[in-house]
Amino acid sequence: MSTAVAPAPAHHSSLGHLTFPRIVRSEWIKFRSLRSTIWTYAIVLVVGIGLTSLVVFTIPESTLTRLPDDARDQLVTGAATGGIFIGQLIVAVLGVLVISGEYSTGMIRSSFAAVPRRTPVYVAKAVVLFVASFVVGVITTLAGFALAIPVLSSKGLDASFTTGTVWAILGAGLYLGLVSVFALGIGTVLRSGAGGIAAALGVVFLLPIILSIVNSFTNVDWLKHLPEYLISTAGQALAGGRNADFEPWQNVLVVLVWTAVSFIAGAVILKRRDA
C-alpha cells in the first residue's frame, strides 16, 4: 500500500446500473469461484457413473435373460439413473451452502450492499443453482445410459436409446435442479449450514424412511399414500422411475410445490430480516 494516493476517476463515469442479468453473472462468478461447488458436482458425476458401472458390470447374464419385457426397460433406466438417489442429497447440501456460506462469512452484507433490494440476489442464486444442477444431472444420467445400454446389450439384453431415455435424462436434470433450489430456500430460512443441511436431508432422505417405518406398523390409508407426495419419491420418478400411478406431470407438480413453498418462504424471510 503506497502512501501516495492514486487519482480517482471522475464521479459517476460510465459505470452501469444494476440489472438482473448482471446480478446473475455476479452470482455465477461467486458460484464457480468456490472449490466446494466444483467438488460437489464432481462427486455427483463420479458417484452416478460409479453406481451405474457397479450394477451393469456385475449383474449376471442369467438374471437378464429371465426378465419380463417391461422389467428390462426399468432395469436399464434404474441402472443408468441410480446415482440420482445420492446426487439429490449432494446437490441439496450444495443448495444450503450457497446461502448459509454467505451468512456465516458475512459475505451476505457485501451482497446486499451491492444489491440492496435483496430479492434479485436470491432469485439469481436460484437460477444459477438450477441451471448448473440441471446440466450436471443431465450429464450424469447421459453418461449412465451411455454406459448401461452397450454393456447390458452385450450381455444379451435388448436395450436401446428411446424417447423414454430422453425423458428420464431431462427428468433427472429437472429434479436435481429443483431439489437444489428447494434446499436453497431451506438454507435461507434457517441461515445456518448445519441446521439447513439437517433440515434439507431430513425432508429428502429421512422422511421417506420414517414414513415407510410407520407404514410397516400401521395400516392407515392416507399414511400409505403420503410417500407419493414426498419431493424425493416424486423426484426420483421423474428420472424414469415409477411413483404409484402418477402421471409424469403430477410428479413434476409435487416437486414444484415443495420447491415453491421453500423458495417463497426463503424470499419472504430474506426481505424482512436484518442482514
Add this chain to the structure above:
Amino acid sequence: MIELTRLTKTYGDKTAVNDISATIQPGKVTGFLGPNGAGKSTTMRMIMGLDRPTHGTAIVNGKRYVEHKSPLTEVGALLDAKAVHTGRTAHNHLLAMAATHGIPKSRVHEVIGLTGLEAVAGKRVGGFSLGMGQRLGIAAAMLGDPATLILDEPVNGLDPEGVLWVRQFARHLASEGRTVFLSSHLMSEMAQTADHIIVLGRGRILADAPVQAILDGVTQSSVRVRSPQIDALARAIQGADVSITGLESELVEVSGLSAAQIGEAAAQFGIVLHELSPINASLEQAYLALTQDEVEYRTEVSR
C-alpha cells in the same frame, strides 16, 4: 450527503440507536465516534439498508439507499472487515461485486492497485490478516467510484503505514467533494482525520460539531501556575467563574482565566511567578468527558 432523521433501532427492549438526527455533509470527513456498543455500526447498517430502522429514515444522496438504481456508484461501504466469503480469492470477490453493476475488469484491477493488494489478490480471503481484510473492504467500497463513503472502523488492524494511508485517503476523497463518514472508537484517530465529529453514546448523539468546537466546548482549558506567593495570587485572581485547584504547596491549576489574564494580574500585584503554562484539553479528554456516563461496558475497578 447523508441525512438521518429521528433514526431509531430497538432490539426487543434494548435500544441500540435512540432517535438520532444528523446531516453528514459532502466535502468533509465526518467522524462517527463513540465507545463500543454505542450504536455506530447499527446506524451505518441502517444507512446501507442492511438493518431496518424501527423508526425514522436514513437518506443517502437524496434517496433511501435501497431506492438507488446504481447503489455502488452512490455509496461505497466498508461495514466490517471480511464481509467476504473466506473460500473465494480477493480478485474473484471483487469481480463478483463489480459484475452486479457491469463495472469493468479494469476497474477491479485499479482498486486492487489502489489498496496495494496486488500480491495477495489471487489468494483466498480465509488466509488474510485483519489488515488485508480491511484493504479488501476498502477496495470493494471504491469499486463504483462512489460519491459517498461509509467506513466502519477502517483503521482497525492496519499497520502504521496503513493507518496513515487511510487517513490521507479519506482526506483526499473529501477534498474531491465526496461525503466521507467514518467511525472509530479512537479519539486520537479522529483528531487527525476528521473535520467534523458526531459523538454517539448509548445510541444518542452527544455532540455534533466541528473538531475544534468539540475541543473548546467540552473541556475548559486550564493554566498551571507555580508561585512562592500562591495565596496572594489566589486572592488576586479569584472570581465567580474562576476555579483554583491546589496541586502542590506552590502549584495550582486555574481554570476560567487565560494565561495572559493570570500573568497580568500577577504583575499588577507584584507577585512572583515561577511557572505559567497553559494546558490544552486534548480531544481524548473531551471525548472521555462526553461519554463518561454513556459507556455501556465500563471497566469498574472497585465494586
